[in-house]
Amino acid sequence: xxxxxxxxxxxxxxxxxxxxxxxxxxxxxxxxxxxxxxxxxxxxxxxxxxxxxxxxxxxxxxxxxxxxxxxxxxxxxxxxxxxxxxxxxxxxxxxxxxxxxxxxxxxxxxxxxxxxxxxxxxxxxxxxxxxxxxxxxxxxxxxxxxxxxxxxxxxxxxxxxxxxxxxxxxxxxxxxxxxxxxxxxxxxxxxxxxxxxxxxxxxxxxxxxxxxxxxxxxxxxxxxxxxxxxxxxxxxxxxxxxxxxxxxxxxxxxxxxxxxxxxxxxxxxxxxxxxxxxxxxxxxxxxxxxxxxxxxxxxxxxxxxxxxxxxxxxxxxxxxxxxxxxxxxxxxxxxxxxxxxxxxxxxxxxxxxxxxxxxxxxxxxxxxxxxxxxxxxxxxxxxxxxxxxxxxxxxxxxxxxxxxxxxxxxxxxxxxxxxxxxxxxxxxxxxxxxxxxxxxxxxxxxxxxxxxxxxxxxxxxxxxxxxxxxxxxxxxxxxxxxxxxxxxxxxxxxxxxxxxxxxxxxxxxxxxxxxxxxxxxxxxxxxxxxxxxxxxxxxxxxxxxxxxxxxxxxxxxxxxxxxxxxxxxxxxxxxxxxxxxxxxxxxxxxxxxxxxxxxxxxxxxxxxxxxxxxx
DNA sequence: CGACGCTACTCCGCATTGCAACG
DNA sequence: CCGTTGCAATGCGGAGTAGCGTC
Numbered sequence: 230x231x232x233x234x235x236x237x238x239x240x241x242x243x244x245x246x247x248x249x250x251x252x253x254x255x256x257x258x259x260x261x262x263x264x265x266x267x268x269x270x271x272x273x274x275x276x277x278x279x280x281x282x283x284x285x286x287x288x289x290x291x292x293x294x295x296x297x298x299x300x301x302x303x304x305x306x307x308x309x310x311x312x313x314x315x316x317x318x319x320x321x322x323x324x325x326x327x328x329x330x331x332x333x334x335x336x337x338x339x340x341x342x343x344x345x346x347x348x349x350x351x352x353x354x355x356x357x358x359x360x361x362x363x364x365x366x367x368x369x370x371x372x373x374x375x376x377x378x379x380x381x382x383x384x385x386x387x388x389x390x391x392x393x394x395x396x397x398x399x400x401x402x403x404x405x406x407x408x409x410x411x412x413x414x415x416x417x418x419x420x421x422x423x424x425x426x427x428x429x430x431x432x433x434x435x436x437x438x439x440x441x442x443x444x445x446x447x448x449x450x451x452x453x454x455x456x457x458x459x460x461x462x463x464x465x466x467x468x469x470x471x472x473x474x475x476x477x478x479x480x481x482x483x484x485x486x487x488x489x490x491x492x493x494x495x496x497x498x499x500x501x502x503x504x505x506x507x508x509x510x511x512x513x514x515x516x517x518x519x520x521x522x523x524x525x526x527x528x529x530x531x532x533x534x535x536x537x538x539x540x541x542x543x544x545x546x547x548x549x550x551x552x553x554x555x556x557x558x559x560x561x562x563x564x565x566x567x568x569x570x571x572x573x574x575x576x577x578x579x580x581x582x583x584x585x586x587x588x589x590x591x592x593x594x595x596x597x598x599x600x601x602x603x604x605x606x607x608x609x610x611x612x613x614x615x616x617x618x619x620x621x622x623x624x625x626x627x628x629x630x631x632x633x634x635x636x637x638x639x640x641x642x643x644x645x646x647x648x649x650x651x652x653x654x655x656x657x658x659x660x661x662x663x664x665x666x667x668x669x670x671x672x673x674x675x676x677x678x679x680x681x682x683x684x685x686x687x688x689x690x691x692x693x694x695x696x697x698x699x700x701x702x703x704x705x706x707x708x709x710x711x712x713x714x715x716x717x718x719x720x721x722x723x724x725x726x727x728x729x730x731x732x733x734x735x736x737x738x739x740x741x742x743x744x745x746x747x748x749x750x751x752x753x754x755x756x757x758x759x760x761x762x763x764x765x766x767x768x769x770x771x772x773x774x775x776x777x778x779x780x781x782x783x784x785x786x787x788x789x790x791x792x793x794x795x796x797x798x799x800x801x802x803x804x805x806x807x808x809x810x811x812x813x814x815x816x817x818x819x820x821x822x823x824x825x826x827x828x829x830x831x832x833x834x835x836x837x838x839x840x841x842x843x844x
Numbered sequence: 845c846g847a848c849g850c851t852a853c854t855c856c857g858c859a860t861t862g863c864a865a866c867g
Numbered sequence: 868c869c870g871t872t873g874c875a876a877t878g879c880g881g882a883g884t885a886g887c888g889t890c
Contacts, residue, residue, distance in 0.1 A: 433883090442886075500886090524849085571889080581887085609887060610888090827881070854883085865874095867869105
């Protein structure tokens with residue numbers, strides 16, 4: 230440990246070696262994963278080669294990109310910092326009286342005040358963490374000794390007023406401000422990678438604030454301090470000018486020229502200094518597009534291996550070796566394949582307590598005879614995964630045995646972790662890891678659904694088919710969203726509308742009968758006398774009323790159906806865009822009906838796909 | 845470990861909707 | 868009276884953000 234050489238000097242030779250390596254030849258990578266046990270797949274590959282805009286540069290195979298040069302020249306302008314804190318002159322009350330604070334102390338107070346109507350204010354952990362950090366900034370001997378004695382309402386009200394002012398601004402004023410911001414930011418928005426102008430993803434440094442973790446995060450409420458230029462490392466081409474530091478008198482932490490990585494800048498996360506925040510190119514850049522394509526190609530490759538993989542793990546369900554690892558791997562792989570679970574890395578105590586496949590606890594699964602398993606756990610982002618599934622009997626038995634003799638809080642797969650699991654998967658297929666199954670399952674489901682369910686009809690009907698398939702994928706991946714605050718009132722309003730429309734319909738039917746006999750219509754619910762109408766006119770009205778009811782009822786079911794399902798996440802991250810593009814081409818659906826502007830940009834690489842493309 | 849992918853949330857512009865006034 | 872227009876309320880979805888996972 231202590232005998233570490235001066236590792237800083239080691240990096241230079243490494244970097245220059247890579248430079249050399251990269252410039253010596255255009256293609257040093259071997260196609261190590263080209264042994265595809267399937268002629269069809271090979272044909273597809275050659276077909277794409279002709280058209281793909283990456284065909285020249287896509288020699289890098291998935292999973293073999295480590296140490297590879299990602300770019301040759303890189304020019305960019307660094308990052309932009311959030312504006313400095315402007316004192317608003319509003320004081321908090323301490324024991325009922327306004328109190329003077331330093332700008333720094335006041336900034337933290339403001340962060341707290343503006344979170345008033347979030348539910349974090351109800352969480353003791355949040356209050357405790359905030360108070361600890363704030364007290365540190367106030368100093369131990371500060372007059373303020375208790376959070377409870379502080380009243381933040383003046384700042385809160387000031388903040389509300391500011392928000393109101395902003396709302397009241399005319400569209401012209403808003404536009405002018407936006408324009409100005411754009412002008413300031415313009416130069417940061419772009420990077421020039423190998424001579425090509427590409428969009429930068431996140432060139433704005435994260436502003437200071439109070440940490441808002443997802444779920445029961447142990448660090449919620451902690452102060453996320455302001456990031457300064459001295460925190461930031463810049464990565465840029467050797468020959469490119471070093472971006473000028475935007476804050477006078479300060480300077481960057483370090484300038485690097487590492488062409489094996491794609492980040493333009495990074496800083497340490499102030500909440501967890503062991504972690505990093507990176508500035509990357511935008512999703513629409515070809516660098517990201519290329520790796521996106523590689524991701525889907527890897528998932529497609531799994532299609533050719535999946536049969537054997539399934540056969541292998543099915544065989545291992547009953548494996549009763551001395552070493553239980555094999556059997557656990559088999560069951561874990563089965564779950565990842567069948568349920569699209571995440572791998573489940575171990576987590577720190579300092580993070581929210583969530584689990585994935587390898588970290589499932591005994592209490593997260595319940596065996597319901599004869600062969601049902603109930604899953605209930607908090608996954609990524611503390612989103613609850615609740616699902617009862619029928620499993621093959623050997624799996625049911627195995628899970629029961631993994632549970633046996635363990636406490637509720639112990640690991641179900643005690644002999645397993647993600648690195649063991651992934652190491653095993655890599656033996657089955659080059660580059661295979663747990664997450665590939667999610668991509669594979671999502672995309673293959675879409676592909677199949679679209680092929681099976683699309684019928685003749687108008688564009689709107691086909692779009693509904695797509696959305697249904699998309700929804701199915703979102704459910705598989707457990708992509709959720711919180712029910713909107715107004716959902717209940719929306720539903721209520723819809724039911725009211727349906728009710729009145731039905732009432733109207735009823736009256737119309739009576740009126741129709743009466744009109745046929747030449748009698749005048751009855752008085753309406755409001756007591757008003759209605760006009761005499763011909764039976765034909767009434768029938769017309771009946772038809773339109775019926776249509777209205779139908780529409781409202783449709784609206785309501787889809788709204789209720791999708792209230793907790795988020796379709797966007799899978800569209801952006803899991804569904805091979807070529808499936809969608811090909812489907813649109815085959816069925817003459819304008820691609821814009823499915824992909825918005827940013828998706829079209831992100832998936833530019835997929836647009837020239839063959840209409841007969843299958844995932 | 846460091847680098848990258850994934851994910852839900854917020855905010856805001858804009859289209860849609862419902863309703864009243866109007867011709 | 869009925870269809871059109873104008874207007875405000877509503878809500879949808881795109882863009883951006885920052886935190887969460889994977890490998």
